[in-house]
Amino acid sequence: MSAFANFWNRVRYSSWAPFYDLIAQHTRSMRCRSLAQLNLQPGERVLIVGAGTGLDLDLIATGPIVTATDLTPAMLERLRRRAARLGLAVDARVMDGQALEFADESFDAVILHFIVAVIPDPVRCMREAARVLRPGGRAVILDKFAPDDGPLPLWLRLLNPLASVLATHVNRRLGPLLAGSGLRVIHREPAALRGFFQIALAMKD
Template identity: 30%
Template sequence: MYNEGEKIRRRYDRLAPWFDGLEGFMEGLFFRRFRKKLWAEATGPHILEVGVGTGKNFDFYPRSAYMTAIDFSPKMLVQAQRKRDRKQIFVDLAQMDVQSICYADNSFDTVIASFVFCSVPQPRKGLKELHRVLKPGGQLLLLEHVLSSHKTIAGIMNMMNPLIVALFGANINRQTVKNVQACPFQKIFIDPASTDMIKLIRAVK
């Protein structure tokens, strides 16, 4: 029997060839401008992207940084490798689970993830791993969709969540701000550009 992480990985493997097309409308309407704002905050000579997926963030990579990117889905990484080669992006890609990162402590100046922690089975475990691999004073940048603060909308999201997870492997009712606050970061900021259900989060180690 597959564990929860393996089930989610298999769903993303299945969706990988069509993933960009499935999210194309929302990407153009909302997500791309949030990605651009998130990546404008990325600093330092060594940056890690978690959940690189098909490489949607490649256009925003800082030219001056050494880029490393990971994903737990091998089929997503195939799409990312093709896009990397086509766009001539310089990035080291590796298959890795955010809940068990194979990099040393204090390795990265910035760790960045967009719409990743909706699909991590144990999000606080993953966030603590990101804290571990950050250098002291380094920053974690997150773009995440979260549970609405409005009671009625939140109730609908909670009701729909099992179906969304079954179809796409992503939870729509995560409380990622609280999960970040539960980790040993020194400072946490929520960007004013955030909305009720889309949060731009910056946390400093």
């Protein structure tokens, strides 16, 4: 299941890659708010999982040591070009966010922007983020989520079959995902569209 889902993710995000920055330009202010929660410090080691074309790099000042991973080479190729343009030294690697090839406790901070609703197994992804974080390290999550409780709203039930094939799931619930992640929620806020987009800051104890 995960192998086919990863294959399909690579196919569809290779197709999206040339247009991704245009489609995702509306996410900039949400990213700013999420990264403000993370409050990165100079010299901190930060990992971006499912980093895509590197839109977050525009908002990370020089200072943190950035590692960026993604499953889709076409997305990472754009990220490498962006890093070069910005004069940032980024270690960019093709990697599955469900099986990170890093030792335990390798990072001070992890960025999970618009990956938790896309990756086949989001709990595995968040557990991997927790594993590679040092104790006291933080993670920010920014994505589209269904409400934690109650039945799934009709519009999400109708939208999910198409959205999940083309780009992203819209039926995942952040609270239950975080509960199984090994990360403790410090802060959570709605980011846009009446809380459909949400930001969470979590910590590894």
